[in-house]
Amino acid sequence: NAGVTQTPKFQVLKTGQSMTLQCAQDMNHNSMYWYRQDPGMGLRLIYYSASEGTTDKGEVPNGYNVSRLNKREFSLRLESAAPSQTSVYFCASSSQASYGYTFGSGTRLTVV
Amino acid sequence: GDSVTQMEGPVTLSEEAFLTINCTYTATGYPSLFWYVQYPGEGLQLLLKATKADDKGSNKGFEATYRKETTSFHLEKGSVQVSDSAVYFCALSGAGNNRKLIWGLGTSLAVNP
Numbered sequence: 101n102a103g104v105t106q107t108p109k110f111q112v113l114k115t116g117q118s119m120t121l122q123c124a125q126d127m128n129h130n131s132m133y134w135y136r137q138d139p140g141m142g143l144r145l146i147y148y149s150a151s152e153g154t155t156d157k158g159e160v161p162n163g164y165n166v167s168r169l170n171k172r173e174f175s176l177r178l179e180s181a182a183p184s185q186t187s188v189y190f191c192a193s194s195s196q197a198s199y200g201y202t203f204g205s206g207t208r209l210t211v212v
Numbered sequence: 213g214d215s216v217t218q219m220e221g222p223v224t225l226s227e228e229a230f231l232t233i234n235c236t237y238t239a240t241g242y243p244s245l246f247w248y249v250q251y252p253g254e255g256l257q258l259l260l261k262a263t264k265a266d267d268k269g270s271n272k273g274f275e276a277t278y279r280k281e282t283t284s285f286h287l288e289k290g291s292v293q294v295s296d297s298a299v300y301f302c303a304l305s306g307a308g309n310n311r312k313l314i315w316g317l318g319t320s321l322a323v324n325p
Contacts, residue, residue, distance in 0.1 A: 192256075200246055202258075204255055
């Protein structure tokens with residue numbers, strides 16, 4: 101089925117470890133986004149990529165890096181995980197925002 | 213800047229009750245407006261949208277009308293079911309070239325049998 105695929109679905113890290121969250125979409129969308137979702141905080145934008153080859157910071161970029169590998173794939177990297185990065189991470193894509201976003205099913209990350 | 217304000221939850225209703233979740237916005241220009249739903253343990257799904265004033269979006273028995281005069285996009289359903297228990301997010305497409313979605317904080321709905 102067409103959509104946004106995120107891997108892994110669950111991950112436990114120790115403080116200081118690094119990891120990359122993967123996201124791929126097969127809808128030929130130009131724009132891709134990484135959000136984190138925390139209780140009572142709604143969705144907060146970490147980074148986004150308006151088109152292949154470009155990336156920009158969102159509201160909460162500190163501690164993260166991203167790579168727009170090609171039009172399909174947009175990865176999120178935690179270089180040195182901290183307990184404050186315990187969250188649910190969502191990737192989304194869109195052809196343009198006024199059409200809405202398609203979301204992946206999320207990655208539940210715990211940093212201990 | 214652009215913003216979205218949703219009524220705070222949680223909202224608890226009995227099955228077959230009428231649902232209203234309020235959403236108001238501030239925005240420059242003429243944004244598109246959206247309602248997304250997030251079922252437990254899942255990602256967000258687009259529920260409905262409206263792209264211009266007086267448009268009514270509808271899906272799965274839910275409706276919302278784009279009211280420019282009151283800058284509102286309230287979500288309604290005439291008779292909720294237990295399966296409607298979820299978190300509902302209101303959003304608008306912001307201004308500017310990148311036109312990112314601007315999100316409300318979400319409203320949790322619990323429907324009891």
